[in-house]
Amino acid sequence: MRLSAMGDVAMTVPVLRAFVSQHPDVKITVISRPFFKPFFEGIPNLSFFAFDEKKRHKGVAGLLRLFQDLKYLNVDAFADLHNVLRSKIVRSLFALSGKKVASVDKGRTQKKALTQSENKVFQQLPTMFERHVKVFEQLGFIVDLSHPVFPEKAVLNPEILTIIGGTNNKLIGIAPFAQYDSKVYPLDLMQQVIDKLALDTTHTILLFGGGKKEIELLNSLACNKKNVINMAGQLKLQQELQLISNLDVMLSMDSGNAHIAAMLGVKVITLWGATHPYAGFSPFNQALENAIVSDRKLFPKLPTSVYGNKKVAGYVDAMRTILPKTIVLKTKNILLNH
Numbered sequence: 001m002r003l004s005a006m007g008d009v010a011m012t013v014p015v016l017r018a019f020v021s022q023h024p025d026v027k028i029t030v031i032s033r034p035f036f037k038p039f040f041e042g043i044p045n046l047s048f049f050a051f052d053e054k055k056r057h058k059g060v061a062g063l064l065r066l067f068q069d070l071k072y073l074n075v076d077a078f079a080d081l082h083n084v085l086r087s088k089i090v091r092s093l094f095a096l097s098g099k100k101v102a103s104v105d106k107g108r109t110q111k112k113a114l115t116q117s118e119n120k121v122f123q124q125l126p127t128m129f130e131r132h133v134k135v136f137e138q139l140g141f142i143v144d145l146s147h148p149v150f151p152e153k154a155v156l157n158p159e160i161l162t163i164i165g166g167t168n169n170k171l172i173g174i175a176p177f178a179q180y181d182s183k184v185y186p187l188d189l190m191q192q193v194i195d196k197l198a199l200d201t202t203h204t205i206l207l208f209g210g211g212k213k214e215i216e217l218l219n220s221l222a223c224n225k226k227n228v229i230n231m232a233g234q235l236k237l238q239q240e241l242q243l244i245s246n247l248d249v250m251l252s253m254d255s256g257n258a259h260i261a262a263m264l265g266v267k268v269i270t271l272w273g274a275t276h277p278y279a280g281f282s283p284f285n286q287a288l289e290n291a292i293v294s295d296r297k298l299f300p301k302l303p304t305s306v307y308g309n310k311k312v313a314g315y316v317d318a319m320r321t322i323l324p325k326t327i328v329l330k331t332k333n334i335l336l337n338h
Contacts, residue, residue: 005179006256007281008128009036012081013043013263014284015132017150019143020045026141029073031066038238039263042151049073060089067093075099077139081132102138104131111279111306120301127280148285150265154242164229164243169204170335172197173250173266175257176221177209180308182274183253185319191221192324193251197331198225206231206243208257249334251327254308258283267334269327273319274310276303292330295321 009032016028020043027045034050049070051057057066067090078094080087080103088103095101113121126134133143156167164171176190197203205225207218209232218230235243241264244250250261251269261268262283270283270291277291296302298321304312 006036007259008082009039010256010259010263011128011281011284012132013039014145014148015129015136015143016040016046017043018145018148019136019141021149022143023141029070029075031070035237038241039260041238063089064093066090070094071097077101079135079139080104081135100139102135104128104135107131107280114276114279115303115305115310117301117304117312122278124278125280127282129284131280145285148265150263151245154245156242156246157239160235160239160243163231163234164204164206165227167246169202169227170248170338171246172203172205172331172335173208173244173247173252173257173261174205175208175250175252175255176218177214178253178255178308180274182305182311182315182318183255183308184273185253185271185322186317187217187221189320189322189324191223193327193331194221194225194228195223196324196328198228201227203227203335204229206247208232208240208244248338249331251331252283254281262286267338269330269334271319271322271327272303274303274305274308274312274315279303279306281306290330290334292322292326294318 020028024045029047029049030040031049031051037048040046040048056062063086077100078091080091083103083106091101091103107125110125114125129145133145136143176185178184194205197205205228207222207230209218215232218232222228222230244261244266245264247261247266249267249269250257252258254270254272254275258268258270262285268283268286268290272291272293276293282291294302299315299318301312302318304310304315
């Protein structure tokens with residue numbers, strides 16, 4: 001399987017966990033960038049093949065080498081959960097060699113109808129998890145997602161415990177960034193959310209992000225509060241996954257962090273701007289009421305985009321219709337019931 005962005009990869013994990021538990025006699029090899037290997041650790045009957053996009057597997061010749069490398073694994077079937085040019089080439093090579101292949105249907109026509117300004121068809125589309133299940137059905141495997149299995153909370157090492165001050169408090173993760181600005185909750189409003197949640201000293205708020213600019217912004221959001229900690233740049237991915245598995249709740253945009261928390265069985269609150277859960281990218285196994293969307297009465301063209309990469313005049317403030325007190329109340333309700 002050839003996978004891409006962090007959220008795309010994370011969304012495959014719950015499906016693969018279900019698959020291996022329901023088909024214990026089948027071995028799976030996941031093909032992805034080395035960075036994502038920690039996502040799949042601990043899943044039985046699953047091995048990881050590192051895709052070397054910079055050298056060995058670069059370009060068309062590299063994809064031919066990838067196919068040759070994979071042939072040594074005696075693959076019986078190829079499931080393409082990404083369906084982009086590179087994965088299509090490898091899939092075609094497997095098909096030509098007589099292997100069963102299947103690929104994900106991304107539902108582009110339905111998504112266009114959902115996001116167009118005129119004659120919008122506003123309805124829930126199949127989730128990516130349902131689309132991945134269909135791929136395995138094409139290969140003859142039924143996968144039931146109704147009783148999900150999640151890994152145990154990781155035991156945190158002393159280094160992480162020192163940074164966060166232990167785990168006696170309720171741990172709230174907040175990931176305030178996304179790939180596109182149209183999916184990012186205004187930082188002045190996010191500051192209000194953090195300030196209100198931080199008033200309760202039984203809460204420890206952990207801020208997640210990456211990159212120099214984001215680290216600086218997260219430091220300003222933390223505002224020297226003892227129980228608000230900027231985690232960006234402090235941990236490797238594997239440690240970050242261990243920490244996220246211990247959260248009581250994750251507050252995230254429509255972004256990779258939402259899917260990472262969900263694949264670990266954590267309750268997730270998502271905030272939606274230009275995009276919408278109806279496009280099928282809600283995090284796994286989360287109640288729809290935990291997806292807080294911008295006001296479509298005031299901004300009727302929403303969702304304007306599937307991925308948030310399209311700017312629409314007059315819609316820059318759509319997320320301001322989500323009130324900080326709504327987010328705080330939702331977070332506290334989840335913590336009460338956790």
